[in-house]
Amino acid sequence: MAPAQRCPLCRQTFFCGRGHVYSRKHQRQLKAALERLLPQVEAARKAIRAAQVERYVPEHERRCWCLCCGCEVRKHLSHGNLTVLHGGLLEHLASPEHKKATNRFWWENKAEFQLKEKFLISPQDYARFKKSMVKGLDTYEEKEDEVIKEMAAQIREVEHSRQELVQSVLEPQAVPDPEEGSSALGSWKGTNRGCGSRTSLPAWLLFVFFSLVASTSQQPSYLDLPLTPELDWMETGQPLTFIGHQDTPGIGNIHSGATPPWMVQDEEYSSVNQQIGPSYEEFLKEKEKQKLKKLPPDRVGANFDHSSSTSVGWLPSFGRVWNNGRRWQSRHQFKTEAAARNKQSCKEKKTIVS
Amino acid sequence: MAAIYLVDVDQTPVYTHYFDISYIPSTVFFFNGQHMKVDYGSPDHTKFVGSFKTKQDFIDLIEVIYRGAMRGKLIVQSPIDPKNIPKYDLLYQDI
Numbered sequence: 001m002a003p004a005q006r007c008p009l010c011r012q013t014f015f016c017g018r019g020h021v022y023s024r025k026h027q028r029q030l031k032a033a034l035e036r037l038l039p040q041v042e043a044a045r046k047a048i049r050a051a052q053v054e055r056y057v058p059e060h061e062r063r064c065w066c067l068c069c070g071c072e073v074r075k076h077l078s079h080g081n082l083t084v085l086h087g088g089l090l091e092h093l094a095s096p097e098h099k100k101a102t103n104r105f106w107w108e109n110k111a112e113f114q115l116k117e118k119f120l121i122s123p124q125d126y127a128r129f130k131k132s133m134v135k136g137l138d139t140y141e142e143k144e145d146e147v148i149k150e151m152a153a154q155i156r157e158v159e160h161s162r163q164e165l166v167q168s169v170l171e172p173q174a175v176p177d178p179e180e181g182s183s184a185l186g187s188w189k190g191t192n193r194g195c196g197s198r199t200s201l202p203a204w205l206l207f208v209f210f211s212l213v214a215s216t217s218q219q220p221s222y223l224d225l226p227l228t229p230e231l232d233w234m235e236t237g238q239p240l241t242f243i244g245h246q247d248t249p250g251i252g253n254i255h256s257g258a259t260p261p262w263m264v265q266d267e268e269y270s271s272v273n274q275q276i277g278p279s280y281e282e283f284l285k286e287k288e289k290q291k292l293k294k295l296p297p298d299r300v301g302a303n304f305d306h307s308s309s310t311s312v313g314w315l316p317s318f319g320r321v322w323n324n325g326r327r328w329q330s331r332h333q334f335k336t337e338a339a340a341r342n343k344q345s346c347k348e349k350k351t352i353v354s
Numbered sequence: 355m356a357a358i359y360l361v362d363v364d365q366t367p368v369y370t371h372y373f374d375i376s377y378i379p380s381t382v383f384f385f386n387g388q389h390m391k392v393d394y395g396s397p398d399h400t401k402f403v404g405s406f407k408t409k410q411d412f413i414d415l416i417e418v419i420y421r422g423a424m425r426g427k428l429i430v431q432s433p434i435d436p437k438n439i440p441k442y443d444l445l446y447q448d449i
Contacts, residue, residue: 240377240378242376243363255400262387
């Protein structure tokens with residue numbers, strides 16, 4: 001018997017010696033493996049003529065397995081944030097080590113000779129690829145520049161439209177403001193705050209122009225800070241509307257600790273008995289019902305309703321000696337046995353008679 | 355999430371009287387049906403009288419009220435800068 005040899009392609013150990021590589025299984029495995037590798041090599045070959053440059057994405061870190069060399073090879077060539085597609089694979093395929101390994105692989109595994117060329121890249125092809133790579137890089141840079149210019153133009157446009165909008169809003173506002181302000185001030189100074197009257201404007205209008213604290217002579221005692229810096233934002237037009245003192249002598253309010261309106265009992269509700277839900281007796285009855293619900297009403301046991309009518313078969317004991325389980329089970333068994341017994345006795349009678 | 359309701363004082367005389375709303379705009383805060391008081395530095399803690407200077411003030415106030423209410427407080431300290439709180443005169447029948 002030949003010494004044990006491991007075939008890496010079939011991933012098995014064989015004792016056939018050199019005959020294994022000619023076997024159908026091995027050739028089938030070889031074919032499948034080459035078919036798996038071929039599309040990637042073909043894709044790389046296409047890239048020789050037209051190298052594609054793209055922005056770097058972690059996907060470009062992918063590797064592929066080179067069958068001939070038995071090692072993982074980087075598929076794409078990346079540098080910085082650019083990637084040349086299929087660059088890594090082409091570099092490897094063009095290398096002399098790969099050529100040697102391919103030759104050895106073909107010899108050892110007895111693969112088809114014509115297929116070998118497909119898995120090799122000549123140095124001339126590689127040089128062509130390098131040239132197209134340079135071209136590709138240039139076109140990519142141009143594209144990027146264009147994109148950046150487009151973005152800049154867009155930003156400029158947006159900015160411009162924004163500024164136009166702001167200007168258009170500011171211009172009409174600047175015109176009516178001085179008119180309104182002066183007339184409102186005049187009307188305010190005419191009315192007396194102490195009489196509690198509202199301004200002539202409707203109640204739903206929240207903002208009326210007037211200056212609040214500066215116009216009064218009284219100053220609340222809690223204001224210890226100087227007035228002028230506090231009023232900066234106030235005077236630019238954030239005023240209060242006085243709607244009158246809310247004091248009715250009889251009715252309390254929040255400050256006097258009255259009941260809130262939402263806590264006040266409704267009239268019709270307070271007159272009715274406020275108890276809700278079942279009474280205690282009703283609740284107990286309900287509980288009893290729930291308990292008895294689970295068991296049959298004329299079962300044997302505690303709380304048996306003695307007034308209920310029972311059948312003839314109810315009283316006798318069907319219980320066996322070691323019974324467990326429900327009464328009906330032992331009753332059922334007793335009945336079947338009784339039926340069998342009756343049948344047998346009938347048969348015996350018949351035989352005796354005949 | 356806070357729900358904001360805009361109420362017309364003419365249409366709710368009972369509540370206007372109860373909360374003693376003499377100046378509008380006034381903002382009253384509730385949490386779970388409970389009226390929340392806030393110490394703004396003004397004499398009236400039951401409501402915020404006037405308008406808010408910035409949106410952020412309003413947001414901060416709501417957050418402080420919420421946090422206090424979740425801890426069971428009924429009155430909290432306002433986070434708004436005193437100079438941003440509108441000043442008004444709390445007169446009682448011209449006294």
